[in-house]
Amino acid sequence: MRIDLHTHSSVSDGTESPADLLAGACAAGLDAVALTDHDTTAGWSVAEATRPAGLTVVPGMEMSCRWFPGDQPPISVHLLAYLFDPNHPGFAAERARLRDERLERGERIVAALATAGYPVSWERIVERSDGGVVGRPHIARALVEAGAADSVDHAFATLLHHRSPYYVTKADTEVREGIALVRAAGGVPVFAHGLATKRGRIVGDDAIATMVDAGLLGLEVDHPDHSPDERAHLRGLAGDLGLIITGSSDYHGTNKVTPIAACTTDPDQFEAILTAGTGSTPFRD
Numbered sequence: 001m002r003i004d005l006h007t008h009s010s011v012s013d014g015t016e017s018p019a020d021l022l023a024g025a026c027a028a029g030l031d032a033v034a035l036t037d038h039d040t041t042a043g044w045s046v047a048e049a050t051r052p053a054g055l056t057v058v059p060g061m062e063m064s065c066r067w068f069p070g071d072q073p074p075i076s077v078h079l080l081a082y083l084f085d086p087n088h089p090g091f092a093a094e095r096a097r098l099r100d101e102r103l104e105r106g107e108r109i110v111a112a113l114a115t116a117g118y119p120v121s122w123e124r125i126v127e128r129s130d131g132g133v134v135g136r137p138h139i140a141r142a143l144v145e146a147g148a149a150d151s152v153d154h155a156f157a158t159l160l161h162h163r164s165p166y167y168v169t170k171a172d173t174e175v176r177e178g179i180a181l182v183r184a185a186g187g188v189p190v191f192a193h194g195l196a197t198k199r200g201r202i203v204g205d206d207a208i209a210t211m212v213d214a215g216l217l218g219l220e221v222d223h224p225d226h227s228p229d230e231r232a233h234l235r236g237l238a239g240d241l242g243l244i245i246t247g248s249s250d251y252h253g254t255n256k257v258t259p260i261a262a263c264t265t266d267p268d269q270f271e272a273i274l275t276a277g278t279g280s281t282p283f284r285d
Helices: 018-027 044-050 089-115 122-127 136-145 152-157 175-184 205-214 228-241 267-276
Strands: 032-035 056-067 075-082 188-191 218-222 244-247
Touching (some): 089 122, 089 136, 122 136, 136 152, 175 188, 188 267, 205 228, 218 228, 228 244, 244 267
Parallel strands (some): 218 244
Antiparallel strands (some): 075 188
16 A cells, blocks of 8 residues: 655645646555645645545645744744644634735735836736645746746745745744644644755754644654655654654655655554544545
């Protein structure tokens, strides 16, 4: 059984519709795949309606969070949340807050770019977001289409970089609060790509242990951005802390070079997630 528990569609920052993503999962030989768009469940209904026969789809989300390490600047981290109740009042309210603040953030970035003479339109960007949360990848694609950047990566390295004059800080949830919300909604929180040093600052083992105290249930170990040493360290840490171990591609379509099913989750670990999640059920035959 082949299982990929971290993918993104065009509802957030991927390039494929949920239907096309699921078709690609089948073509890649997957038996189960999780749809984990950033901070939104907008793709769930489409995924359920277009799921190919024989494919199990796990409804999920990747939640943008922050860890505050004492007197140091906060560290951006991500939670993968599986099988939660999307209508849980507290969690739904937090997602709505994040969505509203992201929309305001995106509009401010685009307004600043337009004022500086870059030919980007907020209305056009929203139109192409498929009803999901508008983020920098949507703006990056608009810049590429307008000829203002050579590629999405180029846009992120220049106009959308956090040191760019057009950058606006993102609203995130404190990670332990995020874990509590996922658990309250019957979901399974898994710490995503926790040792991916190529992405920037990371949290230490003590911070992960603190997250476990808050209700964390799993670690994403096998991820394309983790080196072999980082995977080995996380695997040992997960064993010490009694956590579920996952593997996944973090697939984004053409926005990233990693193919779907590049990393996968062991079936016994997948069953542990299915057992722990009580807020919603997988879409399956």
